[in-house]
Amino acid sequence: MHRNQELYHFLMENSQQMTEDWYSMVEDQDASSIYSTKDPKIINTLKEQNQDYYLHLHKLFIEEESQFFSEFEKWSKELASDQKHLNTPDHYVVREFMRTQDVYTNYINNFYKQNIEKVSVDQLFSWLDIIRKVFNLSIYIYIDEAHRNTMKQLEAQKQMINELSSPVIRLQNKTALLPLIGDIDTARAKLILENTLIQCAELKIEHLCIDLSGVAIIDTMVAHEIFNLIKTLKLLGVKSTLSGIRPEIAQTAIQLGLDFDEVRTTASLANALEQINT
Template identity: 55%
Template sequence: MKLNKQIYDFFQERLEQLTEDWYNSLDKSDPEGIYATDDPERIANLKDQNFRFHKNLTQLLILEEEAFYEQFEDWITEISSDKEHLNTPIHFIIREFTRTREQYMDLIDEFSRQNDEVNQLRIDRWKDKIVRVIDRVVLQFTEETYKYQRKLLEAQKEMINELSSPVIKLKGGTALLPLVGDIDTARAKFILENTLQQCADLHISHLLIDVSGVVMIDTMVAYQLFQLIDALELIGVKSTLSGIRPEIAQTAVQLGLNFEKVHTVSTLAKAINF
């Protein structure tokens, strides 16, 4: 315990210097992310986060690991959810944790050279603790980054779906639903729910569904269209389907799809005139 307290004090005396050395040696040529900033306020915040990391991490030298992790968890959670770091490429983050680990390894070696009482076993134990903690932080940060990116992608996908399947009110109770691109199961479900809600909100009585921009209609897409048309009928909305291209009509015939019960016209212009 005596040596643990001595090396703890040794690190405490060097906390600010650790942060300054780290920042001064930082590669500031990164094309993006928190490490590339030249904003004084963001730099000060970055240094503060780094300083508190050292202040918390050095507690490992005098605390039991279970107690240490309970205390350190707040810092890990803060950094793992910090948008500045989450918007920084993950390989830049891991690079800095690696450089920080090297700082600790060097300081442990420096301390051991100044203290004859320190044997190799004690050195290895200290280094092993530091490596385990930093690996745990990297793992947790990577997991949080993954979750953040997934949420971001889902939000973007939802926005794209909304923009690519809008119900556009024309005149009176008539509206247009122009569909473009590929339609997979998830998008088809979104179109069904979104269209019904928008038609109800806009008090639509007749919806023109144009599929001239749809790349391909297979059994699943056709089934979803039929579901949409049936659901619209249940809420009092008539439907007209336009824009079925020759190659799509041929595919529909080959697949045995039946459009007999669906009112269809060849072009959107005819649908609007109708």
């Protein structure tokens, strides 16, 4: 019921003007939005993307509905992965989808007015309804892709923070310091173990001071990971010294039955470094 060759040709003939009408509505002063650009090249790219969107949308009126939506969804996912749009706040992108829809429905209404004797009101409503579905799909696909992009960025940032939060600092005479700060969960503890072993091997460290004075709480799993680190370092020929152990952490270790007999401990980092250098 939605297919109509005359409407399709009407839209194709006016497609470029649709894009110009859309861009004339763009008013954006936020520097974080791609739509605020004054760069002619970027403006031209925006217009090309908008025109490409319209050209794909026009096919709705000459193709079977299932075929159209299948192909349109695939194409929309590719469009949604454009990094410049993903870097733009979501509400700006959604706003432009809505403006694009407004322009499109205006041209549908114009076609209806010009062909009122041949097009029924029911036909007009069916066109407007299916267009609404298409734009809802476009917005959903974009928001979903934007969410995926955000999660990837957060994961990358978390990875970077974790890596930077467990640096092995080389001192002198093949000694090094591992200052641990903040909350340590099981995932971070495992990452600390992996990074520390790699860095100690690369730096050819023979004595490592692990300072816990910046750690307030350690749970059962994390305590095990730290002692596993010490045992593994020993296998690599690296001696370990624990410094700055808080009373509550010491109690946790004792309750777990962890053996401190073979682990050198000091009350402070200063004491640990003094012992290492003597």
